[in-house]
Amino acid sequence: xxxxxxxxxxxxxxxxxxxxxxxxxxxxxxxxxxxxxxxxxxxxxxxxxxxxxxxxxxxxxxxxxxxxxxxxxxxxxxxxxxxxxxxxxxxxxxxxxxxxxxxxxxxxxxxxxxxxxxxxxxxxxxxxxxxxxxxxxxxxxxxxxxxxxxxxxxxxxxxxxxxxxxxxxxxxxxxxxxxxxxxxxxxxxxxxxxxxxxxxxxxxxxxxxxx
Amino acid sequence: xxxxxxxxxxxxxxxxxxxxxxxxxxxxxxxxxxxxxxxxxxxxxxxxxxxxxxxxxxxxxxxxxxxxxxxxxxxxxxxxxxxx
Numbered sequence: 001x002x003x004x005x006x007x008x009x010x011x012x013x014x015x016x017x018x019x020x021x022x023x024x025x026x027x028x029x030x031x032x033x034x035x036x037x038x039x040x041x042x043x044x045x046x047x048x049x050x051x052x053x054x055x056x057x058x059x060x061x062x063x064x065x066x067x068x069x070x071x072x073x074x075x076x077x078x079x080x081x082x083x084x085x086x087x088x089x090x091x092x093x094x095x096x097x098x099x100x101x102x103x104x105x106x107x108x109x110x111x112x113x114x115x116x117x118x119x120x121x122x123x124x125x126x127x128x129x130x131x132x133x134x135x136x137x138x139x140x141x142x143x144x145x146x147x148x149x150x151x152x153x154x155x156x157x158x159x160x161x162x163x164x165x166x167x168x169x170x171x172x173x174x175x176x177x178x179x180x181x182x183x184x185x186x187x188x189x190x191x192x193x194x195x196x197x198x199x200x201x202x203x204x205x206x207x208x209x210x211x
Numbered sequence: 212x213x214x215x216x217x218x219x220x221x222x223x224x225x226x227x228x229x230x231x232x233x234x235x236x237x238x239x240x241x242x243x244x245x246x247x248x249x250x251x252x253x254x255x256x257x258x259x260x261x262x263x264x265x266x267x268x269x270x271x272x273x274x275x276x277x278x279x280x281x282x283x284x285x286x287x288x289x290x291x292x293x294x295x
Contacts (some may be wrong), residue, residue, distance in 0.1 A: 004277055007233025018268045025291055026290070027293075029292070030280075030285050030288050030289050030292070031285075034280045034282055034288065035278075035279045036279045037279055038278065038279065038284075039279075042278055043265075052280065052281075052287075052288075055280065055284075055288065056287070056288045056291055058290055059288060059291075060291060060292065063292060081272055100258075113213070113216075114215060114216040116213055117214060118216035118217060119214060119216075120247045120248075121214050123215075123247030123250065123251075124244070124247055124250045124251050125255055126250070127257075128252060129223060131257050131261075132257065132260070134257070134261045135260075135261045135264035135265050135268065140261070140265075143263050144261075144265070162227070162264045163258075163259055163263065164262060164263070164266045166263070169227050169228065180228075183227075184223070184224050184227060184228075185280050187226075188219070188220050188223035188224065188226060191223050191255055191258070192219065192223070193225075194258060195251070195254055195255060195258060198236065198258065199254075
């Protein structure tokens with residue numbers, strides 16, 4: 001198994017039992033790492049059955065290639081490395097199944113944001129409070145996931161690779177098979193739509209509750 | 212002179228690669244005089260920061276989604292591992 005191209009963001013994966021290939025214990029994998037790998041896949045794929053399938057594929061690939069386990073990293077790090085490849089493969093499949101269309105590359109998803117001379121018609125609203133603490137809000141992740149699911153799959157996948165995986169644009173271009181210029185447009189559109197969705201569904205909802 | 216529409220595009224691009232100096236200066240100047248675009252930039256950066264922190268927390272503890280593999284899925288995976 002080659003070293004993964006997609007870089008890790010956190011480096012804070014669970015460190016469990018450092019082992020070498022001689023004492024790998026596949027029968028314990030599902031209980032030990034199943035939920036962890038599932039959540040890892042879930043936040044990136046936003047789809048339960050796809051996430052379950054990739055966890056299964058990860059374990060099967062690990063079983064087949066257990067000789068590649070060096071023992072230098074923990075079992076969980078090794079398994080996450082395999083899962084990362086599976087996720088990138090999944091994104092590659094999606095872009096083949098639902099190819100990017102001209103509409104995906106048009107600059108603005110929402111031309112009504114700007115008037116003819118390119119000025120805001122209605123600018124971003126004040127998000128108030130202390131939005132920097134947002135990551136502590138349990139329900140914010142649900143909302144974010146829903147907003148991401150509202151993007152076209154390729155836009156959501158590009159955003160995920162860039163902002164969750166922290167992959168650089170050259171790597172993402174390879175996975176999604178697009179030029180760098182196209183990727184910038186895709187990411188611009190994804191960010192703009194996501195910002196608008198969060199504004200409407202999270203921040204606006206909150207201000208409505210406080211008359 | 213850059214329009215707000217141009218600036219939103221360039222702000223996103225600047226999160227993925229460094230802009231040529233001329234464009235960078237143009238964007239910075241625009242942000243000094245445009246409240247909406249300055250807000251737009253803050254919000255994009257906030258979204259980036261929040262997404263990264265959430266994902267890091269999720270990878271570490273799974274505290275937010277709190278999702279687990281269903282019992283059925285676990286059983287199915289166990290079976291597939293047992294019959295190579």
